[in-house]
Amino acid sequence: MPNHPVPYRVLLFICFISSFLSTNHACNKMDHDSLQSSFDTPSPLNWSSSDCCHWEGITCDENGRVTSLLLPSKGLKGGISPSLGNLTHLSHVNLSQNQLSGPLGTGLFLSMNHLEILDLSYNHLSGELPLSIPSIYIRVVNLSSNQFNGTTSSSFLQHASNLSSLNISNNLITGQIPSTICLSSSLVKLLDFSNNDFSGTVPLGLGNCSKLEVFRAGFNSLSGTLPSDLYNAFTLQEISLPSNMLFGSISDSIVNLSNLTILEIFFNQLTGTLPSHIGKLSKLKLMLLHFNKLQGFLPPSLMSCTNLVELNLAFNHLEGNISALDFSKLGQLTKLDFASNHFTGVLPTSLYSCKSLRALRLSYNDLEGQIQPEILSLESLSFLSLSSNRLTNITGAIKILMDFKILGVVILAQNFLGEHLPDGDAKIGSEFQNLRVFGMSNCQLTGQIPIWLSNLKKLEALDLSTNRLTGLIPGWLGTLPSLFFICLNNNSLSGEFPKELGSLLALQSPQAAREGHGYFELPLYTQRTNASVTSLQYNYLSNLPRAIYIRNNSLSGNIPTEIGHLQLLHELDLSANNLVGNIPDQMSNLTNLERLDLSRNHLSGGIPESLSNLHFLASFSVAYNNLQGQIPSGTQLQGFNGTAFEGNPGLCGPPLSNHCQQMNGSNVTKSIEDGHEIGNGIQWFISAALGFVVGFWGVCGPLVLSNSWRIAYFQFLSNVKDRFLGQ
Numbered sequence: 001m002p003n004h005p006v007p008y009r010v011l012l013f014i015c016f017i018s019s020f021l022s023t024n025h026a027c028n029k030m031d032h033d034s035l036q037s038s039f040d041t042p043s044p045l046n047w048s049s050s051d052c053c054h055w056e057g058i059t060c061d062e063n064g065r066v067t068s069l070l071l072p073s074k075g076l077k078g079g080i081s082p083s084l085g086n087l088t089h090l091s092h093v094n095l096s097q098n099q100l101s102g103p104l105g106t107g108l109f110l111s112m113n114h115l116e117i118l119d120l121s122y123n124h125l126s127g128e129l130p131l132s133i134p135s136i137y138i139r140v141v142n143l144s145s146n147q148f149n150g151t152t153s154s155s156f157l158q159h160a161s162n163l164s165s166l167n168i169s170n171n172l173i174t175g176q177i178p179s180t181i182c183l184s185s186s187l188v189k190l191l192d193f194s195n196n197d198f199s200g201t202v203p204l205g206l207g208n209c210s211k212l213e214v215f216r217a218g219f220n221s222l223s224g225t226l227p228s229d230l231y232n233a234f235t236l237q238e239i240s241l242p243s244n245m246l247f248g249s250i251s252d253s254i255v256n257l258s259n260l261t262i263l264e265i266f267f268n269q270l271t272g273t274l275p276s277h278i279g280k281l282s283k284l285k286l287m288l289l290h291f292n293k294l295q296g297f298l299p300p301s302l303m304s305c306t307n308l309v310e311l312n313l314a315f316n317h318l319e320g321n322i323s324a325l326d327f328s329k330l331g332q333l334t335k336l337d338f339a340s341n342h343f344t345g346v347l348p349t350s351l352y353s354c355k356s357l358r359a360l361r362l363s364y365n366d367l368e369g370q371i372q373p374e375i376l377s378l379e380s381l382s383f384l385s386l387s388s389n390r391l392t393n394i395t396g397a398i399k400i401l402m403d404f405k406i407l408g409v410v411i412l413a414q415n416f417l418g419e420h421l422p423d424g425d426a427k428i429g430s431e432f433q434n435l436r437v438f439g440m441s442n443c444q445l446t447g448q449i450p451i452w453l454s455n456l457k458k459l460e461a462l463d464l465s466t467n468r469l470t471g472l473i474p475g476w477l478g479t480l481p482s483l484f485f486i487c488l489n490n491n492s493l494s495g496e497f498p499k500e501l502g503s504l505l506a507l508q509s510p511q512a513a514r515e516g517h518g519y520f521e522l523p524l525y526t527q528r529t530n531a532s533v534t535s536l537q538y539n540y541l542s543n544l545p546r547a548i549y550i551r552n553n554s555l556s557g558n559i560p561t562e563i564g565h566l567q568l569l570h571e572l573d574l575s576a577n578n579l580v581g582n583i584p585d586q587m588s589n590l591t592n593l594e595r596l597d598l599s600r601n602h603l604s605g606g607i608p609e610s611l612s613n614l615h616f617l618a619s620f621s622v623a624y625n626n627l628q629g630q631i632p633s634g635t636q637l638q639g640f641n642g643t644a645f646e647g648n649p650g651l652c653g654p655p656l657s658n659h660c661q662q663m664n665g666s667n668v669t670k671s672i673e674d675g676h677e678i679g680n681g682i683q684w685f686i687s688a689a690l691g692f693v694v695g696f697w698g699v700c701g702p703l704v705l706s707n708s709w710r711i712a713y714f715q716f717l718s719n720v721k722d723r724f725l726g727q
């Protein structure tokens with residue numbers, strides 16, 4: 001011991017000092033108790049030791065008062081107790097990404113006078129927002145992605161003179177957007193109110209936000225115009241107000257916002273023209289103004305926004321000769337969508353210098369001319385939709401487009417009117433290596449289903465509906481391993497339903513089916529039922545139904561039993577053909593079927609009892625055939641409207657009103673006498689077929705109509721009616 005007296009003493013001293021310090025640090029008793037009872041449900045945390053300052057997620061000040069509570073993603077459950085409010089020295093609270101639920105006590109934060117950062121995002125908290133967060137030090141409030149409801153109180157952040165960030169997005173909050181925030185604090189940089197149910201207008205007052213960079217209030221019910229003082233928030237980098245009911249125009253003053261990078265106000269009712277000096281916004285990357293009522297010509301200065309990455313002006317009333325625009329400076333542009341406007345002219349050659357372009361949609365305009373070989377310089381192009389224009393020379397178009405290496409979606413519907421679909425002698429082997437979706441409907445094309453399609457091993461969706469194609473449905477379609485959506489409606493195809501289609505892998509094996517997960521660079525919009533006019537948005541190829549539609553052709557022969565292999569099929573429409581024979585029993589193997597239409601053929605025999613295995617069937621018709629006997633009783637088939645069975649003189653039993661005489665008894669005269677006179681029948685046919693167009697045919701529509709649904713909906717309906725009546 002004498003050898004080490006000094007170190008020993010030093011050690012003792014250190015021990016003494018540190019024990020003194022640690023007692024000094026020891027957790028304040030009240031904070032200890034408050035913490036222990038602050039969560040309703042026992043936490044998965046190890047909060048057993050006596051000194052709460054050493055607990056996980058806790059930090060104390062030198063007086064043992066708890067100053068921060070950092071427990072994000074700790075699996076915390078249940079409610080937050082009012083006793084948390086006794087931690088009066090808390091400055092930093094982060095409980096985000098847990099499963100906390102229930103309301104916050106209205107006074108929870110009233111005593112937290114030191115609070116600077118509050119993050120309760122990504123929980124299941126509900127009830128009203130806190131009445132007030134009175135701490136003058138508060139800088140960050142993130143209550144987003146919860147289920148808070150009610151309105152924001154005027155005292156909510158009244159004293160928050162240092163507030164820099166407020167995010168209450170993704171809740172159920174109603175009432176007005178608080179307007180005084182920037183009056184309290186001039187330091188606000190970020191305001192996010194999106195995805196709630198705010199109404200009223202975009203508040204005046206943003207002009208006081210001299211530091212505001214991000215303003216989001218999309219997906220609410222805001223109306224009114226863009227407030228004029230918005231254009232005084234010079235520091236703004238992002239304005240995001242999609243999916244509201246805003247009207248009026250975008251002021252020329254927007255060019256004051258020289259740092260603006262993101263301008264998204266799609267799905268509103270904006271009118272007027274684009275500001276003529278918009279090109280001064282040289283930092284603009286995203287300009288998403290689709291689904292509005294913008295009109296007039298595009299200002300040439302738009303083409304000076306050389307940093308644009310996405311430009312979406314689709315579904316407006318814009319006009320002008322698109323070939324007059326010089327796109328050549330938009331080297332960063334990856335997505336361009338001008339669908340459903342009134343643009344004229346030919347495809348602008350300057351567009352071909354946008355080497356980054358991945359998606360191009362110019363459908364539903366009034367463009368003319370031919371697709372030029374120069375389009376191939378768009379090496380990154382994977383989505384091309386030019387539907388519903390007046391393009392010509394389909395032979396040239398296909399020959400050129402085939403050389404694209406990564407093109408995945410080609411939709412050229414409603415062009416090339418009456419031309420001949422080129423067949424054969426393509427450079428077999430290399431064409432369309434990556435094509436997944438091919439849409440060429442409504443072109444009145446003559447010819448046959450072309451052999452070159454047989455090389456498109458990645459093809460998932462094919463729409464050749466409403467043309468004048470003749471010949472057989474080729475058996476090789478069944479060899480395309482990814483094909484799951486086939487629409488051949490309204491052609492003159494003949495021969496049998498090829499039994500080879502029974503080998504379609506993507507309609508058989510869940511594995512093959514899972515491989516199709518293509519993401520549409522631009523979403524397709526459509527409408528499936530006539531129940532409402534809201535459009536469906538398809539972002540993924542896999543959202544299309546697994547379906548075969550061959551309605552209104554001249555197919556003959558039997559329905560092959562091989563159809564029973566297509567277990568993943570969701571929709572099958574073989575109506576209005578000349579099919580004969582029985583409904584094969586194997587049909588009952590299609591247990592995923594939701595829609596089945598075999599109406600208007602010459603099918604005979606009984607309705608197989610086993611069809612009642614089709615538990616998901618929501619729409620069904622075998623009307624206008626020669627089916628006989630009793631409709632299988634005690635099955636959900638009887639739940640369908642009688643119209644699903646009518647026009648089969650030999651069918652009887654509910655839901656038809658005629659009674660079955662005997663087992664399998666058929667009495668032709670009897671059914672006719674039931675009131676289904678010819679005239680009646682035709683009337684039914686027309687109205688049912690219209691319903692159909694909206695229901696079924698509308699499903700081919702994602703490709704056909706891809707774009708125009710919302711606006712052209714009624715127009716389309718009347719078009720179809722005309723076309724239909726014209727047959």
Ligand SMILES: *[C@@H]1O[C@H](CO)[C@@H](O)[C@H](O)[C@H]1NC(C)=O
Nearest residue numbers: 030033034035037082083086
């Ligand atoms: C917290 O404060 C409330 C009053 O707000 C009091 O009733 C309660 O006893 C305190 N709880 C703890 C654990 O200190």
Ligand SMILES: *[C@@H]1O[C@H](CO)[C@@H](O)[C@H](O)[C@H]1NC(C)=O
Nearest residue numbers: 045046047048049050054055
């Ligand atoms: C809990 O923490 C204490 C000390 O803080 C430690 O001794 C104990 O082993 C921990 N228990 C578990 C289960 O981790």
Ligand SMILES: *[C@@H]1O[C@H](CO)[C@@H](O)[C@H](O)[C@H]1NC(C)=O
Nearest residue numbers: 072094096117118119140142
């Ligand atoms: C809270 O914690 C999460 C997870 O670590 C983190 O992403 C988030 O930025 C934190 N919040 C604040 C305001 O620092």
Ligand SMILES: *[C@@H]1O[C@H](CO)[C@@H](O)[C@H](O)[C@H]1NC(C)=O
Nearest residue numbers: 103126127128147148149150
């Ligand atoms: C808010 O949510 C709470 C709890 O979910 C509910 O009881 C209350 O009725 C809601 N209030 C409003 C105005 O919707």
Ligand SMILES: *[C@@H]1O[C@H](CO)[C@@H](O)[C@H](O)[C@H]1NC(C)=O
Nearest residue numbers: 135136137138161162163187
């Ligand atoms: C606000 O922030 C500034 C600096 O950012 C600071 O000097 C001031 O003390 C803060 N005021 C309050 C009340 O927190």
Ligand SMILES: *[C@@H]1O[C@H](CO)[C@@H](O)[C@H](O)[C@H]1NC(C)=O
Nearest residue numbers: 096119121140142165167190
């Ligand atoms: C909550 O918002 C703040 C401020 O915007 C941010 O720093 C924080 O990361 C957000 N929390 C999460 C979990 O993203």
Ligand SMILES: *[C@@H]1O[C@H](CO)[C@@H](O)[C@H](O)[C@H]1NC(C)=O
Nearest residue numbers: 121144145167169170192214
């Ligand atoms: C607000 O929070 C949500 C998640 O709850 C997040 O997605 C969003 O980006 C945040 N807003 C801003 C402007 O950071």
Ligand SMILES: *[C@@H]1O[C@H](CO)[C@@H](O)[C@H](O)[C@H]1NC(C)=O
Nearest residue numbers: 233234235236256257258259
């Ligand atoms: C624009 O951004 C730059 C760089 O971030 C910054 O220096 C400048 O002050 C900003 N201008 C305005 C008006 O906010």
Ligand SMILES: *[C@@H]1O[C@H](CO)[C@@H](O)[C@H](O)[C@H]1NC(C)=O
Nearest residue numbers: 370372373393395396397399
């Ligand atoms: C059709 O396009 C091809 C390829 O661009 C071209 O060679 C051919 O001359 C065009 N045909 C007509 C009739 O314009």
Ligand SMILES: *[C@@H]1O[C@H](CO)[C@@H](O)[C@H](O)[C@H]1NC(C)=O
Nearest residue numbers: 562563564565566567586589
């Ligand atoms: C019916 O489905 C099963 C798999 O569920 C399959 O093995 C069988 O071959 C199918 N039967 C017919 C007739 O297609």
Ligand SMILES: *[C@@H]1O[C@H](CO)[C@@H](O)[C@H](O)[C@H]1NC(C)=O
Nearest residue numbers: 640641642643644684687688
């Ligand atoms: C069956 O359909 C017809 C015509 O669509 C309709 O008038 C009738 O009300 C429907 N009946 C039932 C029970 O739904």
Ligand SMILES: *[C@@H]1O[C@H](CO)[C@@H](O)[C@H](O)[C@H]1NC(C)=O
Nearest residue numbers: 661665666667668669670673
């Ligand atoms: C069919 O019905 C009519 C009138 O209901 C009856 O006169 C006739 O005998 C029946 N025929 C047969 C084959 O049942």
